[in-house]
Amino acid sequence: MCIGIPCLVIDNSGMWGTVDYCGNRREVVMALVPGAVPGTWVLIHAGLAIQQIDECEATQTLALLKELDLDV
Secondary structure (H helix, E strand, O other), X not given: OOOOEEEEEEEEOOOEEEEEEOXXXXXXXXXXXXXXXXXXXXXXXXXXXXEEEOHHHHHHHHHHHHHOOOOO
């Protein structure tokens, strides 16, 4: 099973960017979401931002992951 983790974009400098997941910052590949600007949400899978999502979807997904007690 693959899970895309919602993360908040902190910086997007083209190929690479920084995202925040629950206070943890990670460098990820941003090539598939070039329009993602700081403050927007993206789904991260295997170190790659694969899709831009809205804040409502991000918060609902994070709540579900917390409810399932998944340590992602």
